[in-house]
């Protein structure tokens with residue numbers, strides 16, 4: 016009996032082989048432009064960042080270059096793999112807010128993109144899936160970010176401003192990644208919010224962080240759950 020239990024625990028240990036570091040969302044950090052990339056560019060480099068975009072454990076590069084042809088888009092982000100292969104070219108428009116994080120949220124190893132971008136009258140919060148074969152990115156869903164600030168003893172829920180959130184709250188349940196969320200809440204949004212036509216609602220997605228605006232609470236949220244990305248999508252479809 017004892018041996019069976021130990022065997023079972025060992026098997027579970029193998030299945031749920033997700034490092035704690037994999038459950039942390041990461042944002043690109045500033046680097047010097049690698050010479051191998053800089054030498055191949057004719058446009059002015061506005062900035063260079065590094066992050067593992069494909070989930071192979073090696074740091075890749077996002078190089079922002081000026082658009083010489085027009086002001087809209089004013090620039091392009093060129094994504095290069097760790098071996099300096101161009102993965103994709105993303106047009107950049109002038110926005111008030113443009114936050115980007117990477118974290119794996121499903122069974123394929125490449126990280127998904129958590130984005131918060133837009134203007135002071137409305138920020139869109141989105142999760143994107145990456146197709147690294149053709150360099151495309153597809154929107155999985157838009158959401159309402161909810162911040163849980165551990166320093167708050169009342170355990171109020173705050174609005175998850177992109178400058179306040181530090182990590183999405185996810186867990187590995189026997190190797191299956193689940194997101195802390197609610198599909199039943201009374202969060203009202205005003206401003207210019209772009210909700211995809213197929214979504215009947217914006218799910219609440221929970222984040223850790225430190226609230227800089229604790230007077231902005233989101234109120235009661237019912238039925239907090241741990242769901243996979245697929246289950247969230249199934250639950251918010253019209």
Ligand SMILES: [Ca+2]
Pocket residue numbers: 066067068069070071072073074075096097
């Ligand atoms: Ca990489």
Ligand SMILES: [Ca+2]
Pocket residue numbers: 119120121122123124125126127
């Ligand atoms: Ca993934």
